[in-house]
Amino acid sequence: MRQDAASVECSGDLQHGLLDIAAVQRALRDDGLDGWLLYDFHGSNPIARRVTGLNDAAKLTTRRWYYLIPVDGPPRALVHAIERDRLDHLPGNKTRYARHGELDAGLRALLRGCRTVAMEFSPGCAIPYVSRVDAGTVDAVRGHGVEVRSSGDLVQRFEAVWDAEALESHEAASSALYAIKDQAFDLVTQRIRSGDPVTEFEVQDAMAGWFEDAGLVSDSRPVVAAQENAGDPHYLPTRDRHRVIGSDEVLLLDLWGKLPTPRAVYADITWVGYTGTTVPARYADTFTVICEGRDAAVALVQRATRAGGELRGWEVDRAARGLIAAAGFGDRFVHRTGHSLGEEVHGNGVHLDDFETHDERRLLPGTGMTIEPGVYFEDFGLRTEINLHVGHRSATVTGPLQTEIRTLR
Numbered sequence: 117m118r119q120d121a122a123s124v125e126c127s128g129d130l131q132h133g134l135l136d137i138a139a140v141q142r143a144l145r146d147d148g149l150d151g152w153l154l155y156d157f158h159g160s161n162p163i164a165r166r167v168t169g170l171n172d173a174a175k176l177t178t179r180r181w182y183y184l185i186p187v188d189g190p191p192r193a194l195v196h197a198i199e200r201d202r203l204d205h206l207p208g209n210k211t212r213y214a215r216h217g218e219l220d221a222g223l224r225a226l227l228r229g230c231r232t233v234a235m236e237f238s239p240g241c242a243i244p245y246v247s248r249v250d251a252g253t254v255d256a257v258r259g260h261g262v263e264v265r266s267s268g269d270l271v272q273r274f275e276a277v278w279d280a281e282a283l284e285s286h287e288a289a290s291s292a293l294y295a296i297k298d299q300a301f302d303l304v305t306q307r308i309r310s311g312d313p314v315t316e317f318e319v320q321d322a323m324a325g326w327f328e329d330a331g332l333v334s335d336s337r338p339v340v341a342a343q344e345n346a347g348d349p350h351y352l353p354t355r356d357r358h359r360v361i362g363s364d365e366v367l368l369l370d371l372w373g374k375l376p377t378p379r380a381v382y383a384d385i386t387w388v389g390y391t392g393t394t395v396p397a398r399y400a401d402t403f404t405v406i407c408e409g410r411d412a413a414v415a416l417v418q419r420a421t422r423a424g425g426e427l428r429g430w431e432v433d434r435a436a437r438g439l440i441a442a443a444g445f446g447d448r449f450v451h452r453t454g455h456s457l458g459e460e461v462h463g464n465g466v467h468l469d470d471f472e473t474h475d476e477r478r479l480l481p482g483t484g485m486t487i488e489p490g491v492y493f494e495d496f497g498l499r500t501e502i503n504l505h506v507g508h509r510s511a512t513v514t515g516p517l518q519t520e521i522r523t524l525r
Contacts, residue, residue, distance in 0.1 A: 135167055135168060135169065135206065135274065136274075137185060137191060137207060139273075139274070140152060140185050140270070140274065141185065141186075141187055141188065143270055143273055143274075144185070144186075144187040144234075144270075145187055147234075147269065147270070148232070149187065149232055149233065149234050149265065150186065150187050150229070150230040150231050150232050150233060151184050151185055151186040151187060151227075151230050151233045151234070152184070152185045152233065152234045152235075152267060152270055153182060153183075153184050153226075153227075153230075153233040153234065153235050153257065153264075154167060154168060154182070154183040154184075154185070154235075154236075155180070155181070155182050155183075155235060155236075155249055155253060156170070156177075156180070156181060157179070157180045157181075157250075157253075158177070158178050158179075159177070160248065160249075160250070161236055161248040161249060162248070163236050163246070163248055163267075163271055163275065163464060164183075164236060164248070166275060167271075167274055167275060168183055168203065168206060169205060169206075170202065170203070175199075175201075175202065176199075177199055177202055178199070179195075179196035179198065179199050180196065180219065181193070181194060181195045181196065181199070181202060181203060182194040182223065182226055183203055183206065183208075184226050184227070184230075184233070186229070186230065190207060190208045190209060191206065191207055191208030191209075192208055192209050192210075192211070192226050193206065193208055193209070193210040193211065194210075194211050194212075194213060194219075194222045194223060194226050195210060195211075195212055195213075196212070196213060196214065197212045197213065197214040198214075200212050211225065211226070220256070223256060223257070223260065224260050227257065227260050227262050230262050231261075231262065231263060232262065232263040232264075232265060233257065233262055233263070233264060233265070234264075234265050234266065234267035234270050235249045235253075235254065235257070235264050235265075235266075235267055236248035236249045236267050236271070237249050237254055237264055237265075237266055237267070238266050238268065239266065242473050242474060242475075243266070243268060243467075243473055243475060243477070244473075245456075245462070245464055245467070246266060246267065246268045246271060246464070268466075268476075268477045269477055269478060269480070271464050271465075272456075272464070272465045272466060272477060272478075272480050272483060273480060275458065275463075275464050275465075276456055276458050276463050276464050276465030276466075276480070276483050277465075277480060277481070277482035277483055278381055278458075278482050278483065278484055278505070279379075279482075281379065282379055282380070282381045283381075283484075283505060285374065285375045285377060285379070285380035285381055286374075286380075286381045286382070286383050286457070286484060286503070286505070286514060287383075287514055288375060289332060289373055289374045289375055289380070289381075289382065289383040290383035290385070290503060290514050290515045291515075292330040292331075292332055292373070292383075293332075293371050293372070293373060293383050293384075293385050293515075294385065294515055294516065295326075295330070296323055296326045296327065296330065296371060297369055297371060297385065297387050299322075299323075299326055300319055300322065300323050300326075300340070300369055301367075301369075301387075301389050301522060301524055303319060303322055304319060304361060304367060304389070304391065304524050305524040305525065307361075308361075308363060308391050308524060308525055309525065313360050313361075314360070314361055315353070315358050315359065315360050315361065316340040316341065316342055316345070316353035316358040316359060316361060317340075317353040317354065317355060317358035319340045319361070320337055320338055320340040320352075320353050320358075323337070323338050323340070323369075323371065324337055324338075327373055330373075331375065331376065332373035332374065332375065332376075333373060333374060333375075333376045334371075334372055334373040334374070334382075334461075335460070335461060336352070336372075337352065338369060338370060338371035338372070339351060339352055339368065339369065339370035339371070339386075340353055340367070340368075340369060341353075341367070341368045341369075341370075341497070342359060342360075342361045342362070342365050342366065342367050342368075343362070343365040343366050343367075343495065343496055344494065344495050344496060345359065346366050346367070346368040346388075346492075346496055346497035346498070347492045347493050347494055347495065347496055347497035348492070348497070349450070349451055349490060349492060349497065349499070361391060362391065363391050363392060363525075364390075364391060364392040365390070365391050365392075366388065366389075366390055366399060366496045366497070366498065366521075367388070367389045367390070367391060367524065368386065368387075368388050368389075368497060368498070368499060369386065369387050369388075369389070370384075370385070370386040370499070370501065371384075371385060371386075372384035372385070372461045374459075374461075379459065380459065381457055381458050381459055381463075381484065382457050382458070382459075382460070382461040382463075383457070383503055383514070383515070384457060384461055384486050384488075384501065384503060385501050385502065385503065385515060386488060386490075386499045386500060386501030387500075387501075387518055387522070388403065388498055388499065388500070388518065388521050388522070389521065389522040389523070389524045390521045390522070390523055390524060391524045391525060392523065392524075392525050393523060393525045394523070395520070395521045395523060399496065399498065399521060400520065400521060402445070402491055402498055403498050403500070403520065403521050404520075405439070405440055405443040405445060405491075406440060406445075406449075406489045406490060406491055406498060406499065406500055407500055407517075407518070407519060408439055408440075409435075409436035409437070409439045409440040409449075409453075409489040410436060410487050410488075410489050410500050410502065410517075411517075412435045412436055412438075412439050413432050413433075413435045413436040413453055413454070413468065413487050413489075414487060414502075414504060414511070414513060415435075416431070416432055416435045417432060417479065417504060417506065417511045418510070418511045420479070421479075421481075421506055421507065421508075421509060421510055421511045422509055422510065424509065426478055427478065427479045428466070428475065428476050428477065428478055428479070429466040429467050429468050429469055429470075429475030429476070429477055429478075429479065430468075430469060430470035430474050430475050430476060431470075432453060432454070432468040432479070432487075433452055433453040433454075433468045433469050433470040433471060433475075434470045436453045436468075436487070436489045437449060437453065437470065437471065437489070440489055440491065445491045448491040448492055448493060449471075449489060449490065449491055450471075450492060451471065451472065451490070452467055452468060452469035452470075452471050452472050452473070452475075453468040453469065453471075453487060453488065453489055454467065454468035454469075454485050454486040454487045454488055454504075455467045455468070455469075455485060455486055456483065456484070456485050457484040457485055457486060457503060458484075463484075465477070465480070465483045465484075465485065466478065466479055466480070466483065466485070467485075468485060468486075468487065479506050480506070481506055481507055481508045482506065482507070483505075483506050484503060484504065484505045484506070484514075485503070485504055485506075486501055486502070486503055486504075487501070487502050487503075487504055488500065488501035488502070498521075500517075500518050502514075502515060502517060503515060
């Protein structure tokens, strides 16, 4: 089946969902870029699909498409002839291709006038959440004499920044999570006091029911981890793998969820209890250190936002990690300090990371993130997790701070 390349006019508005063309062009100008080249093949780039609003499952999209937003002038699109209507909801001129030679010629024409474009690319895959475009496609763009830079900060601006409604949804989810955390600890306290054994899975099952009662949704059941299982940062009890929560043990709860409404964003918290009357010094002192690391990270963000300064993700990680390492726990803090929060629990904004990656993305006004330092041993683990919203000249913790391990007896 052959259809010759053709150029037509797209019919979309200048603002469609997340894609405000004028705002993108202002951002491109600020960042010294000639364009943002959005690309997808068969769902390989979910960022591009969300930003362009191409999430209609009823439309089969199996061929490569490009959508270029230039720093000046109308956008330009390149789509396959058998999927010619896929970007019709977006503004700009559209060219169709069918043969591979037409694809290469169409890409060359699309990039005309561009020296530097942003794509969902991260050098060395340093930030895998952003690195969605395959190396071959990056090579194809470079082959036309165009430099490719990471779209990491562009993605943040147009996917990770919360509006007032999103912030309100986060705060509602946060309040519900804290209430569920208290219900779970109360359940464990009652059963420990009565001598009636309770398992991690039983508590998790109860929490799942409370999620439904509160109208929350999540991509996972919560973490309920007793003693040595708390030493595994991503432990999840299951029906077949769990243990009884005993007396005089650490109990770690990590729970995340959001409202089931469009554009709602997640809240994500971790709280630690102890099923005895007095928390042993080893646990209490270690928890104090990780809380100090958390508070150092919060203080750094708050100082920078008040001053209107620029702060990058790796710097916040370093503030928390440096304090925890100085206390002798550096080799026990085995994950980043925090992650972006969005419509997905691990959002596409900046992560607070100078450990797993070196995240050079900026903390932008309107973004939300976790701060969650922890230390892990073979026989126990501890973590504190809070959520932080960055405003234009302020940064606010959106829930209570745990300052000591809660006794559950």
